[in-house]
Amino acid sequence: MIGINAHDFLEVDRELSDEERAIRDAVRDYAGAELLPHVADWFDAGTLPDPRGLAKGLGKLGVFGMHLTGYGCAGTNAVSYGLACRELEAVDSGLRSFVSVQGSLAMTAVHRYGSPEQKDEWLPRMATGDALGCFGLTEPDSGSDPGSMRTRARRDGDDWVLDGTKMWITNGSVADVAIVWAATDEGIRGFLVPTSTPGFSANVIHKKLSLRASITSELVLDGVRLPGDAILPGAEGLKAPLSCLSEARYGIVWGVAGAARACLTASIDYAKHRVQFDRPIAGFQLTQAKLADMLVDVNHAMMTALRIGRLKDEGLATHAHVSFGKLANVRAAQRVAATARSIHGANGITLEYPVMRHMVNLETVATYEGTAEVHALTLGRALTGLDAFR
Structure with a gap:
């Protein structure tokens, strides 16, 4: 073996x-x-x-x-x-x-x-990559419930005028265009907002303890005036942004399997070379039990990702399948990263090794694009036909 x-x-x-x-x-x-x-x-x-x-x-x-x-x-x-x-x-x-x-x-x-x-x-x-985009849906008081957004778009002649704030927006301060979702008299609609438009500003969020190799911003729209053709004509209602989120969540199903794999690989290498009590810690039963649990989680995550990917390519994957994958694989990756941190001991808290970096990053991944609670309720609704969100 x-x-x-x-x-x-x-x-x-x-x-x-x-x-x-x-x-x-x-x-x-x-x-x-x-x-x-x-x-x-x-x-x-x-x-x-x-x-x-x-x-x-x-x-x-x-x-x-x-x-x-x-x-x-x-x-x-x-x-x-x-x-x-x-x-x-x-x-x-x-x-x-x-x-x-x-x-x-x-x-x-x-x-x-x-x-x-x-x-x-x-x-x-x-x-x-000559133009960068961002996606403005989440707000300071509207995370898991995007339908309660306060950002508004109102008609003014042939134009649209947008006012509001978006929060936790990846790439917000470096984007050339922001896809901004706003409530209108006709429901939630999406808008293409060039970031050079007067009234648009993006403030970088500092002092993050997670996802630090990333630019996260607050978007502020203060009387942003857009031409009538800035609206996304095919996007009507909340289903439009949620369908985009489902695409991103699918990528997370695979992505966290990669983070877990990196933690397992680092842990095996570390355990084989770290000597305590005159032998590598990989030779101790407790360490081998940890590695075995990590092995199971990593490979289960890989199988889950591939199966959902195949269903998606066959046109059979639903948003509930994606919720299953995000819930299961993020949890598995978090377990693997935490165990990897324990195997690395004091060295695990340094950036010389990747495990603590992955561990804290996964705290963000567990929250964004649907918390564990949201995905659990999505699966509960699929199982029972009853909506427990409200």
Whole structure:
């Protein structure tokens, strides 16, 4: 059994096609060479020092909106996109978020609900990383209940005027365009807001203890005047932004499996080299029991991600399937990261090792794009037909 692939113990990746393996390897190689050597410093600094440069590199790699078709997007299947998320989050959750917000949220909103003119204007540049987007749904008092948003859009002649605040917006201060969701007299609608528009501002949120290799902002809209054609014509009601969130949540299902894999790999290596009581701690029963539990969680997460990906590619995945994946895989990744931290002992709290970084990042991932409670109630509704949200 020596030399087994611990992070793919059940050989889940054997189920991949040649094209899927090629995409997996391309993203893994890029992430290992261009991102991993720097991510601890970025995390320590609490920012991404060159988001434009990062975007250009990722755009050249082809991961922005890679699951979309046309407009310079790669048009891959859902499993390939998931694999890319897994390899990026194996480096850091903030990097997967950078790609997810661009592709699964902002680009998907334009691709799915935008006019032909909006698609032509924004999607090709966003696919290459020449333009960055963000997604403004969450508000200071409206997280799990986006329907209670206070941001308003009112008509003024042929224009729209937007007022409100959005919170916890990834890429907000570096974006060229914000997809902003607002309440109108006709219901919730989406708007394309160029960030250079007068009245729009973005304030970076500092002093974060999690997802530090990421830029998080507050968006303020103070009398932002937009032309009538700034509205996303196909987006009517709350189902539109929630459908985009489901795409991003799907990426999380895969991404956290990558974070868990990184923690397991680091723990095996550390345990085999850390000597206590005259032998490697990997030889102690308690350590082996921890590693065994981690192995099970990592490989269960991989199987869950692949199964939901296959269902998605067959057109059979529902939002409840995605909730199942996010709930199960985030919990598994959190268990793995916490156990990895214990195996590393005092060294586990330093950025010399990745485990504490992954552990605190997963605290954010567990909360955003649907808390564990929200996904549990989504599954409860699917099981019983009864809505327990209100």
